Structures are given as structure tokens and as C-alpha cells.
Amino acid sequence: MPAVDETVARVKRVDVDQYRYGFETAIESEKAPKGLSEDIVRFISAKKNEPEWMLEWRLEAYRRWLTMPEPSWAKVSYPKIDYQDLYYYAAPKQKKSLSSLDEVDPEILKTYEKLGIPLREQELLAGVERPEGATRVAVDAVFDSVSVATTFKEELKKAGVIFMPISEALREHPDLVRKYLGTVVPVTDNFFATLNSAVFSDGSFVYVPPGVRCPMELSTYFRINEKNTGQFERTLIIADKGAYVSYLEGCTAPQRDENQLHAAVVELVALEGAEIKYSTVQNWYPGDKDGKGGIYNFVTKRGDCRGAHSKISWTQVETGSAITWKYPSCILRGDHSRGEFYSIAISNGHQQVDSGTKMIHLGKNTSSRIISKGIAAGQSQSTYRGLVSAHRKATNARNFTACDSLLIGHTCGAHTVPYIESKNSSATFEHEATTSKISDDMLFYCVQRGLSEEEAVALVVNGFVRDVLQQLPMEFAVEAQKLIAISLEGSVG
């Protein structure tokens, strides 16, 4: 049985608390001085050759941030972060501006190769011939604070799609960026988003013009490499009228003893009839088996269904990070707009996950669907926190929510904190949640048929999360399935 062999081999490859992407790239980098001040904000802005208004925007955010308290309502606990003990900017040293991929530091290219992220288009093209219509993926690779490479730019340009680092977009398409930046997640939205607004260094910018179906999947791959460095990236995706884009996001970091901060902001804007599909496989370093190290992942993601008949769909597989604080949301402003949220959150060791979504129904005939699967093992704590609300004018709003939690072992916790607010009689909201452990019957059945207990658990878990996995693009679904097996290593027995 090849499947079993494969599983066994995989189990051998990954020891209990081994994180596959924990290596470090030895590379010279340029950093801003440690700490945060107006000067650092000016430094980052100057580094990026930003227009004057952008600097003002950042400074305003910084001043606002100084007055804000760090939120403490989430069910996570961590030692106080010293925001002056971080580097806010780190970039691989480079000679001048790059004209082609060949000039990118080979060490970085190697890093991405090791991570399985192809940055060379020719390699991709030379690969196995794909059947007609199969997807290729354009990648924007972000290394610490800067974007190092973006592939398939030319081909995308032909379709009219703009896909580039946001720092570049600020120079090349300032009007577009200015028009949309901060309109979904305002500068003052929350502590971490405001911090991000002040110091974000890079991220991706996507604009899909009216009526265009983006010819390939777009993807960003985030890598934190430097020590003591916070990563603050900002993603802005705009799908103009009738456009469609599918966007993938992946992330890893080296294994380190100290915690690292990641505070990203993602803004999506879907105009009339547009559709954005945003998928994340989050695999930041989760810390070792004693809970030492790992990434603090404080992320603000929000989509605005601005036009009628627009649709935004979030799919996330959360397996990494020591702490996850993340609530990808949809503002259903346009009539008949639709929001979706599919999530698998797997926590093991000492991980703490507080994640969920917000579906805010403002327009008429809006609908939303939330499927959340939380799996807690080891000593981890997993919380689903979600809001579904219907505004007075949200006639015929419709929501269905199902959040299920699975507990593996008796030292972990799974929690559900939904907020359901309805202000319209024609709004129909349904919410259901269950928490249970893997049934002994199921395990017994599998083990009796020759599977080891670990394999049996992986099988049951895969069945449990299938609804969500089906929503992932092909390339990610396979990866995610493997991740699930890896994340649960050591959780049985």
C-alpha cells in the first residue's frame, strides 16, 4: 500500500517537533537601527522613495499608535512585547536595482528553492508539460522587509493585471494606491494595524482591471530571516468591476529561541460583480515543544465587497505561529454580495490560536458562510471568535455558520466565542458549533484495519477538515493535507 509507505516515510522525515523550514539563510543584510521612532518611520519611507503624502500618512499612524493600548481581549497570553527592542526594517544587501532575477543574491534564490517556491519562470516552464488550462502561479517573494522577486510580470501585464511589490506600486501607480490604501482597514483600526500603517516596508499590490479574469494564480511568499526583526507587510488587492483573481499566501520563518513579531495588514476591495479568492497556508515557526520561540502573528485582514454582486472568499489553513490573532473579515456593502470564510486551525505544543471572522451585512440580499474547523492537541489553546451582524437595512441577509472543534488529548482547550447580532427581521442567521474528541469507535475501526494510531488520527482529521480543504486551490490542498499530518505529529499517546 503506497499510501501507508508514504505516510511512514513522511513521519520518519519529520521528527516530533521538527519544523521543516527552520533553517536560516546566511546573508548580509541592511537594517535600520533598533527601536521605533519618527526617525525610523522617515527612514523606511525614504528607503522606499515614497511620495510625501505617504510619509505623512505613516507619521499620522505612528502618532496615533503611541496613544493606543495593546488589545488584551483575545484568549492568548504572552509576555509583554518591547516594541523598542525590534528592528523595523531589514533588507538583504544588494548592489543596485535589479534588472533580472540573475542579479538576486543566489543565497536567497536557494532559500526559496529549499522552500519549494519556484522563482525562475524558465524552470517552471521547462517543467512537466501541464494539460491545457492548468494553473501556473505568479509569485511575489518577500524576504524580511522587502520584496526580492516577482515572477510572470510580463505575462500579467499583457492581461492588464498589475502585480508588484507595494513599494514599487507607490512609485508607479501612486493614484491607484492612494485611492484604496487604508479604505478597508483604516489607519486607526486597531493597535497592530496602526503599527503596520506606520512601519510597513513591503507587500504585494494587485489590481485587476474591469472584466479581466486574472490568467494565473497570484501568490506571495513571506519569509522572515533576520533575528529580532518584525515583519510588517501590507497587501492591497483590488478587483475592478467584473474581475476575478485568486491569491495565495504562504509563510515560513527560521527556528529561533526568541519570539518574533509579524503584524500584517491585508485589504481587499471587490467592486461590482468582482470576485476575490484569498487563500493562506500559514506555517510560521510555532516554537519548540516546550513553547520556546515562535512567531507572534497579529494580522488584520479585511475584505470590502463594495459593489453589488461581488464576492470575497477567505480560506485559511493555520498550522504555525506561537500565537495567532487573526480575523479575516468581509464587509458586505454591495447588494447581493457574498462573503465566505473557510478555516482550519491546527494547534499543537504550546501554540495559542485566537482566530475567526466577521461578516458584516450592510447591503440587501447579502449572504455569508462560515466553516471553521479547530483542532487542538498537546498543550495548545484554540479559540474561534466570530461576529455575524445584520444592519437595519440588510434586508434578507443570510448567514450560515458551522464551527467544530476537535480535541486531541486532555491538556488542550478549544473555545468558541461567536457574536450574533441581528437588527433586521428578514435576516436569517443560523449558527452551530460542536466540540468533541475523535471517537474511539472510529479509531478502533482504523487501527483494526492495520493503520497505526497516528495514521488513523491523521485520516480522521483529514475527514474532519475536508469541507475546508476542498476550497483550497489544488496546489495548496496537497500541501495543506501534508501540513495537517505534520502538525499533529506527537499528539497521540
Next chain:
Amino acid sequence: MADNMTSGLEKTGAEQALAQGFAAARPRLPGADGVDALRARAFGTFEQKGLPHRRVEDWKYTDLRALMREALPMAPLPDKDALARAQAVLAPHALGNARRIVLVDGALAPQLSDLDSPERGLSLRPLAAVLASRDAPVGALMAQPDEAVDPLLSLNTALMTDGIVIDVAENARIARPVHLVHVASGGEPAAMYTRSLVRLAAGAHLTLVEQFVAGAADVAYQVNDALVMELGAGARLDHSRLMEDDMAAINVSTLAVKLGDNAHLATFNLTSGASVSRYQAFIRFEGSGANVETNGVNLLKGSQHGDTSMFLDHAVPGCSSREVFRAVLDGRARSVFQGRIVVRPDAQKTDARMMTRAILLTDEAESDSKPELEIYADDVACSHGSTSGALDQGLLFYLRARGLPEPEAQAMLIQAFVGETIEAIADDVVREAALQAAARYLTARRT
């Protein structure tokens, strides 16, 4: 965290009035020295937190700081007129052969109560007398939850005037229900702080019905009531509560329960009165095999705000709980349901289920629901469900097609919708009283 935020806030007029009221009333409040010290401590706790507001997570949807603009002075002892008004309102609320105990304006009224010749094993004592006695069961009165849990409960501890202390002896089965009626006589606008204690020894049975009514319409009053229950091993308590306070009232009531091994509590609450109300229950499982069934219904109209918040703490293994909640909302009414189920690390084999449903009859009504699960044990089965929406148009059409006018068709569907919670009441007379309370809402709605 909440404290920090509160301490940054200025005291509201209501909070200042409460501080003055406490200082003035303190010498007159019943209780020996130990009780007085307890009151002072409790008021300190309340003052530190202040009136809860929307930044206090457990009070997120009921911003009392905004909803309770003023604190009314404590009600004086009822005079002859007050007792007469109270008596007049009691008649229509008579409950079969139940033993009636009446609290008028926060004071036990022996003239209106049936305290004589209790059944064997049943003990009934006024709280004021118990507090004043040397051996006041202060511990039992305060045991659960920790007084610091909720500021309004702390306020109740500080200002409680009277109530009833009910003790049922081991294996005593009290067939005759106890009917505890809170009457606001409606003389002058006033506040009343009552607390009662119900203790069932092992194997004891009791049926308790609480009712809140007003002696006069449109006279503002504020009720802060607490009911503390302790159920011994194998004890069974059937508890129903009908809150039909006047629309000029604010009612904040706390239920605090501790359950022993294999104890059983069936509790039902109907809220149709008061402009602003909050019914909060803290139920703690301390013995394995215990079982709780809670049913609740909010029937609201006009600009009423009704909050039902249930906090269930499964601290030991093998217990089960069932929660069913319904809300019907007319006019600009707002109903809040919060249900939190905590399953502690050792509470394996817990079976906890919660279901909440709301029907909005108008577009101005609002339903907020927060069904929470907090689970630290793996061998459990926990679930919750929550829905909100309008009356089923298909069903309405069916009834209309058969010749029923719209209001009647609606009433029939509403009755069926809330019926599920009322049907669970074991005692026939009590169930009938609950049905009548629901019927009164439907009648008032139509006029």
C-alpha cells in the same frame, strides 16, 4: 483589565447616588457586625468596578452605565396603603394551593404571606431576621459565585434588606410549591434590594416559583434581586421565574447555584416586563452526575431591553446540562442572550448543549446572541446552536389560507415557538401560570 478601564471613567450620577445611599442606609441595614463588614467590602468592590458598560465583556450588550441614568433611593418599609396595593395585585396571580411568600418593596410582608405551619422538613425564615441573628449563615449566602464576579451582585450584597431563607431537610419532599412574589407597591419611585437563599439537603425536593409584579402602573422602580441555591446530593429543585415588572422598572436579578452529586435543577425563566432587565445565572457543578435543564423565554415589545445571561461551570466529571432559550421581539425591543459553558480540565464525560432562537417581528427589533463554549477536557460532547429570523412565511400563509386573521396566525405561531420552553415545566399549575404570562404578552401586543 476592565477595572483599569473603569477607573479611567468618571463616576456617573447614578454611581454617586448609590454611594450616598449606601452611606445613609448602612446604619439601618439588617445584620450583625460581621454582616456590616461584608456589606462594606462588597460596596468597595462595586465602587471599584462601577456600573458595568459595554467594554465589560460580560455586559457587552447591556450597557447599564448608559441604561441606568439614575439610582433611585431605597424603598421605605411598606405602609398600610402599600400593603393594600400589593394585596390587590396578588389576587390575579394566585397560584393554586401554592404557599405564598410576599416581599413588598424589598421587605417580607408576613400579613400577606403564608409562613405558618410549614410541612415537616421545611424551614422558612425572613432574611432580615437571619442576618440579625448571631449565627447568620453568611458563608452560604455568599458562597457562590465569588462576590467579586459581578458588580451588581456586589451591590446586592451591600444593600440587601430582606428575603426568605428556605431550608429543606434531608429526603423531605415538599409537595406544595413555594410561591415567592416580589411586589413593587408603586408609592414613590424607589429601589429594592432583596436576597433569598434556598438550601436543599440530600434527597430533598422542592418546587419554587418566583414572580415579579407591580402594584401601580408607571411608577419607576429598580429591582436588584439575588437568589442563592445550594442543592445537596440527589436533591431536586424545580424553579420557575416569571418577571412581569411594570414597563417603568429596571430589574437586575442574579441566580447563583451550587449542585452536589446527582443533584437536579430544572429552571425556567420568562421575561416580559421591565424597560431594562438582566437575568444572570451562575450555575456551578460541584458533584458528579448532576444535571441542569434551563429554559428561558424573552417576550419583549416597545423599547424593552431584556438580557438573559447564563454561565454554566462544569467543574467536575459526568454532569450534563441543557439550555433552551427563545426570544420574541416586537416594536423596537432588544433581546440579549449570552450563554457560556465552561468545561474544566477534569470534567470529562460532560454533556452540555445549548440552543437559542429569536424571532424578530419588526425591522426595528434587535437580537444579540453570544453562545460561548470554553472547553479544557477532551472527552466531552458540547454543542450550541443559534438562529434568528422572522416568523416562517410559509406557516403564516398556511394559517391565513385557513381563515385565521394575521394577528391570530402570528399569535399561534409565537405560542408554538415559545411553547417548547414552557412545556418543560413539570408542575401543571406552574406551567399554566407561565402559559398565562405568555398569553398576557400576546394580548398586550395586539392592543
